[in-house]
Amino acid sequence: MQLDKNELPKAVFRHSNPVSLFHQVKSHFTVFEAAGGVISNPAEEVLLMFRRGKWDLPKGKLDDGETLEACALREVREETGLINIQLTGKITETFHYYPWKDKKVLKHSHWYRMQFTGTELTIPQIEEDILDIQWIRPENLGKYMQYSYQNIIDVLLKAGYKL
Numbered sequence: 001m002q003l004d005k006n007e008l009p010k011a012v013f014r015h016s017n018p019v020s021l022f023h024q025v026k027s028h029f030t031v032f033e034a035a036g037g038v039i040s041n042p043a044e045e046v047l048l049m050f051r052r053g054k055w056d057l058p059k060g061k062l063d064d065g066e067t068l069e070a071c072a073l074r075e076v077r078e079e080t081g082l083i084n085i086q087l088t089g090k091i092t093e094t095f096h097y098y099p100w101k102d103k104k105v106l107k108h109s110h111w112y113r114m115q116f117t118g119t120e121l122t123i124p125q126i127e128e129d130i131l132d133i134q135w136i137r138p139e140n141l142g143k144y145m146q147y148s149y150q151n152i153i154d155v156l157l158k159a160g161y162k163l
Contacts, residue, residue: 026106029104029105030100030103030105031106031107031108032061032062032105032106033061034060034062034107035060035062035068035069035075035109035110035111036058036059036072036076036109036112037057037059037076037087037112037113037114038057038111038159039076039082039114039115040113040114040116041116042116043135044138046156047080047116047134048134048141048144049080049124049130049133050130050131051129051131053147054148055145055147056148056152058075058076058079058080059075059109059111060074060078061107069112072087079125080123080125081123081125082116082118082122083118084117084119084120085115086114088112088113089112089113090110091112091113091155091158091159094109094111094151095107095109095151096109096149111155138161139162141156141163142162142163
């Protein structure tokens with residue numbers, strides 16, 4: 001099989017017990033729990049961050065003793081500088097793989113809807129390689145998703161956005 005350099009390999013597994021298969025596959029990875037958010041403002045724009053050459057949503061790893069909801073709010077505050085945000089509901093969960101140090105990591109991200117209610121300006125967390133933060137009109141999200149990750153596209157679709 002030959003793939004274009006921008007094409008990611010995909011696989012479909014059929015199994016009589018998919019939950020058991022999933023747990024078996026997961027056992028070969030270090031699993032990090034994480035949480036993040038799809039944030040909208042009063043103008044109904046959606047927040048996107050530009051990090052490592054891609055448009056992304058704020059998210060990060062769960063700290064010991066922290067709830068997923070608290071993690072999502074903390075990560076949004078750290079990565080964007082926004083303080084006045086309210087969590088309004090869960091959207092979905094995603095998984096993605098990445099190599100880290102000498103480990104194979106499977107990040108299990110929990111995604112929440114959030115509403116920004118303040119007036120503060122965004123402050124990109126440079127130490128996390130966030131170079132820009134933009135509020136995007138929903139009808140323009142598709143243009144940005146050309147330079148994003150499939151998981152982010154899936155989260156926005158599950159949140160009800162048309163891309």
